[in-house]
Amino acid sequence: MKKMTGIEKIKIQFGKDIQHVVVKNDLRVTMTVNGDKIVEIADYLFRVMQWRFIIASALDTREGIEILYHFSHDQSGMILNIRVVLDRENTEIESLTCLFEGANWIEREMHEIMGINFLHHPNLEKLISEGNWAEGVYPYRKEGLRD
Numbered sequence: 503m504k505k506m507t508g509i510e511k512i513k514i515q516f517g518k519d520i521q522h523v524v525v526k527n528d529l530r531v532t533m534t535v536n537g538d539k540i541v542e543i544a545d546y547l548f549r550v551m552q553w554r555f556i557i558a559s560a561l562d563t564r565e566g567i568e569i570l571y572h573f574s575h576d577q578s579g580m581i582l583n584i585r586v587v588l589d590r591e592n593t594e595i596e597s598l599t600c601l602f603e604g605a606n607w608i609e610r611e612m613h614e615i616m617g618i619n620f621l622h623h624p625n626l627e628k629l630i631s632e633g634n635w636a637e638g639v640y641p642y643r644k645e646g647l648r649d
Contacts, residue, residue: 508551508553508575508578508580508582509523509525509531509533509582511551512533512543512546512547512551512582515546516535516539516542516543516546519535519536519539519543520533520534520535521534521535521536522534528580529578529579529580529581530580530581530583531580531581531582531583532570532582532583532584532585533582533583533584533585534585534586534587535584535585535586536586537569537586537587537588537595538596540571540584540586540595540596540598541596541598541600541601543584544571544573544584544598544601544602545601547573547582547584548573548601548602551575552575552577553573553574553575553582554573554574554575554576555571555572555573555598555601555602555604555605556572556573556574556581557572557604557608558570558571558572558598558605558608558609558612559572559608559612560612560616560618560642561642562590562616562642562643562644563587565587566587566588566589566590567587567588567589567590567593567616567617567618567643568585568586568587568588569585569586569588569595569612569618570583570584570585571583571584571585571586571598588618590643593616593617593618593619594618594619594620594621595618595619595620595621596620596621596622597609597620597621597622597623597624599620599622599623599624600622606623606624606625607629609623609626610623610625610626610627610628610629611629611630613626614628614629614630614640615630615640615641615642616640616642616643617638617640617643
């Protein structure tokens with residue numbers, strides 16, 4: 503019997519919440535998931551599958567505001583990117599600070615420069631701008647980038 507890979511286990515556990523999977527190579531996979539399941543998926547990756555949260559990043563694309571949550575399976579060397587696409591008009595998502603203290607500063611930065619509202623974050627105060635740009639201005643959004 504073939505041994506099930508970590509990616510296959512994740513697909514079985516969250517199949518209905520996974521929109522798309524891209525396998526770049528044996529060590530790099532990106533899964534696009536429903537944003538309302540991010541805490542549940544991250545918790546499963548960490549507690550059950552033994553994946554380590556590395557960091558998150560965000561960018562403005564034609565599809566919306568994308569967040570990539572980067573996880574590492576140190577034993578195998580695999581990197582898994584959990585991708586969530588938020589609507590520009592509703593950039594809310596649950597914070598991962600309930601699971602990872604290390605999510606605190608990167609979520610604050612993404613809030614400040616991209617306008618993402620991380621629900622239940624303990625402190626979304628400004629981290630980097632200190633008044634360098636106006637309230638409600640998100641310098642990493644590409645307001646002119648539309649179809």
